Amino acid sequence: MKEPECDDVTLQDFVDGWLDAAQEGRVREHLAACARCRAEERQLRRLLARVAELPRTVAPPHDLWPGVAARLGGRRASPPAEVEAIERPRRARSWNVRRWVLQTAAAIVFTALGAALGRLIPDAGETTAAAVRPASSSAFAAAETEYLRAKDALWLVAASRRDELSPVTMEIVRRNLVLIDEAIWELRQALAADPGNPHLESLLLAQHRRGLDLLRRLSARSA
Amino acid sequence: MRRCWRASAALLAVLAPLAAGAQTEVERRVPARAEGTVEIVNVAGSLVVSGWDREEVEVTGTLGRGIDALVVRAVRGEVKVEAEPGRSGHQGSAHLEVRVPHRSRVAVETVSAEVLVAGLEGELDVESISGPVEVEGDPSAVAVETVSGDVTVRRARGRVAVETVNGRITIEGGRDLRAQSVSGAIVVDGAGEVERAEFGVVSGRILFAAALARGAEARLSSHSGAIEVAVPGASAARFEVSSFSGRITNELGPPAEKAGRFTPEHKLVFGSGDARVHVETFSGSVTLRKR
Numbered sequence: 104m105k106e107p108e109c110d111d112v113t114l115q116d117f118v119d120g121w122l123d124a125a126q127e128g129r130v131r132e133h134l135a136a137c138a139r140c141r142a143e144e145r146q147l148r149r150l151l152a153r154v155a156e157l158p159r160t161v162a163p164p165h166d167l168w169p170g171v172a173a174r175l176g177g178r179r180a181s182p183p184a185e186v187e188a189i190e191r192p193r194r195a196r197s198w199n200v201r202r203w204v205l206q207t208a209a210a211i212v213f214t215a216l217g218a219a220l221g222r223l224i225p226d227a228g229e230t231t232a233a234a235v236r237p238a239s240s241s242a243f244a245a246a247e248t249e250y251l252r253a254k255d256a257l258w259l260v261a262a263s264r265r266d267e268l269s270p271v272t273m274e275i276v277r278r279n280l281v282l283i284d285e286a287i288w289e290l291r292q293a294l295a296a297d298p299g300n301p302h303l304e305s306l307l308l309a310q311h312r313r314g315l316d317l318l319r320r321l322s323a324r325s326a
Numbered sequence: 327m328r329r330c331w332r333a334s335a336a337l338l339a340v341l342a343p344l345a346a347g348a349q350t351e352v353e354r355r356v357p358a359r360a361e362g363t364v365e366i367v368n369v370a371g372s373l374v375v376s377g378w379d380r381e382e383v384e385v386t387g388t389l390g391r392g393i394d395a396l397v398v399r400a401v402r403g404e405v406k407v408e409a410e411p412g413r414s415g416h417q418g419s420a421h422l423e424v425r426v427p428h429r430s431r432v433a434v435e436t437v438s439a440e441v442l443v444a445g446l447e448g449e450l451d452v453e454s455i456s457g458p459v460e461v462e463g464d465p466s467a468v469a470v471e472t473v474s475g476d477v478t479v480r481r482a483r484g485r486v487a488v489e490t491v492n493g494r495i496t497i498e499g500g501r502d503l504r505a506q507s508v509s510g511a512i513v514v515d516g517a518g519e520v521e522r523a524e525f526g527v528v529s530g531r532i533l534f535a536a537a538l539a540r541g542a543e544a545r546l547s548s549h550s551g552a553i554e555v556a557v558p559g560a561s562a563a564r565f566e567v568s569s570f571s572g573r574i575t576n577e578l579g580p581p582a583e584k585a586g587r588f589t590p591e592h593k594l595v596f597g598s599g600d601a602r603v604h605v606e607t608f609s610g611s612v613t614l615r616k617r
Contacts, residue, residue, distance in 0.1 A: 272455055275474050279491045279508040282528050286549040290608060293570060302568055302591060306608050309547055313528065317491060317508065320471065 114140060115258055118147040147255055243304045250311035258318055276321055283314040349388040352396045352422075358383045359403030361448060363433065364426045367408040370438045370457075371419030377428025377445035377463070383407070384425040392418025458493075468500075476510075483518075492530075501539070511551075520544065527551045531610075535617050538562050542601035548610040555605060556617040563601035565614065567594040572607045577615040 116122050117130045134141050290307040294300060358364065360381050366373065371390065383405045385398055394412035399405070409420035419439070426432060428445055434452045441459045443450060450465040454472040461468055464483040473491045482500035492509045498516070503523045505512045507530045514523070516536030523544040525532050532546055535556035542563070546553050552572075557563065560578040567574055567582065571590045574582035582594040597603075605612050 269455075272473055275492055279528075282508055286528050286608070289549075293608070300591070302585075302606070303570060303608075306547070306549065306570070306606065309526065310528065310549060313506070313508065313526065316489075316506070320473075320489070 114143055115147060115255075118144060243308070247308065247311065250308065250315065253315055276317065280314060280317065283310055283317070286310045287314075349390060350393075351388055352385065354385045354396065354398040356383050356398055356400040356405055357381060357403065358400060358405045358427055358430065360427045361429045361431070362403045362405065362427070364404075364424070364430045365406045365433045365435075366422075366424055367406075367435045368420050368422055368439045369409065369411060369418070369436060371409070372421045372440045373434065373436065373442070374423040375432060375434065375441070375443045375446070376423070376425055377430070377447065378425045379428065380425075381427055382425075383427075385422060387420060387422035390419045390421070393420050394418075396420070396422075537617075538599070538601040538603070540600055544601070544603045546603075546605045548607045550609045551607075552611045552613070553605055553607060554613045554615070555603060556615050557603070558617055560597045561599050563597050563599040563603045565594065565597040565603045565605070567605040567612055567614065568592065569605075569607040569610065569612055571609045573611045575611070575613045575615075577613070579614075 113122070113126075113130060117127060122130065134144060287307060287310050290303055290310065294303045294307065297303060358381055364383055366375065381403075383398070383400070385396065385407055389396055389409060392412055393409050395410045397406070397408045397410055405426075407422070407424060409418070409422065411418045426446070429448045430446070431449045432443070432446060432451070434441055434443075434450075434454075436453070436457055437455045438457045439454070440457050441452060441454065442462075443452070443460070443465075444462045446463055446465045448465060449467045450461060450469070452459050452461075452470045452472075454470070454475050456472070456474045458476045458478075459470050459472060460478045460480075461470070461482070462480045464481060466483075467485040467487075468479055468482055469487045470477050470479070471489045472493050474493050475490070476494045476496070477488050477490060478496040478498075479486050479488065479500065480498045482497070484500065485502040485504075486497055486500040487504040488495045488497065489505070490507045490510045493507065494510050495505045495507060495512045497503055497505065497512075497514045499518060500516065501518065501521045503514060503516075503520060503525075505514070505525045506527070508528045510527070510530045512525050512527060512530060512532045512534075514520075514525070514532075514534045514536060518537070519539040519542070520536040521539045521542050523534065523536070523542075523546070525534065525545070526547045528549045529551050530548075531552045531554070532548060533554045533556070534544065534546060535554075537558055538544065544555075544563075546555065550572075557578070565578075567576075568585070569582075569592055572592075574592050574594055576582060576594060576596075579596040580594070582592040585591040585593045605614075
């Protein structure tokens, strides 16, 4: 099991302001003694600041979303512009603009990730372990770094929508993200004992991609 | 199966209004294109979508308290149906039965509504959060995304793609299958020959029982969830199986061997078919058996 004091999810909750006072106190105490977590906290706050700088009122061009959706792995294209203009109720329209802003943030993350992974992984659109095997072990560390950056940024996008998601849904998502993080932690432990094992590296990258995919879906939904 | 589905739909139609309290009966009909798009939004309650031979969309059902209106609009044969929540803050629900031209492309968006779809031949796309989704019939392609809702797809003939977080995925039929979940189970019992399959979980289990077409490719991946593959025999495919610390049980051929002296990893390569089956786990067990 992962040591609770170095738990990434707890750290993200701390940065998001989700913890109660007692939990916050424990995290602050831990941060004072853990350089690694302090560095992670700084990185999270920088990413949060970047997300906060994203535009809030820009109108999306009609032909942008299909490309963004394809890049994110989404499947649904917008209805024709004319139909959209006539049919969309006012409340739904403002919701869609907000969703577009958040999805744009996610798209920025995925664009950067896609460019980086495109050089490293033969087919970055797949999620099974064998399909996300990096071209070489030397590329593995770079690929994992890109995943972690993207995951952190996307988590912030998803967290910014927590008010729109039901508590039950958020709890399910959080528990399953913890499952993914535990899997990643176990794989890292195994890799530490067997460095360069391509099977373990591909399994690890597959878990990163699964976590990203879950966050991507969370960013694009409300409940 | 069809009888079972119809019985479920009939039961929903009878019981749903009783459960919902204050009701407004609705019935609308608008022209539609034979192969047009029908978009349906119903946040909560139930939704039954079925295909018919008419170039019309018909919506019947009841709107519960908290739903202001049923919006049914058609523009150049493209139809949108939406049970519109009011501003009262109540979680409204609607129980709708929607009939669409059977070759329509149908997109459903919901949060917790129970969704039943049957008799469609066009593409079907469902996005949900917690409601169960059941699809029967032969849409050309089925795509379902949900967080915690269970998903069942029966008698599919084409591409099926399902993603959940912890919802159970059950697929019967289909040739091109993709399913992903974190902790939900994936159960596939192919009625026909599968050409392509790609399944991935973290802790959920995978059961893949199917015949494989010539040249088929199946990839199954898990972290700690068990994977069970049931195929007609060792001649069905070339199998490549590896697990870092999970037990591999092979009832089709030779036992797995250790990949190296200092690693717990086991590997297994056998089989003579021109299809390919790749199975990979970290600690989840793997069982290969005859179907």
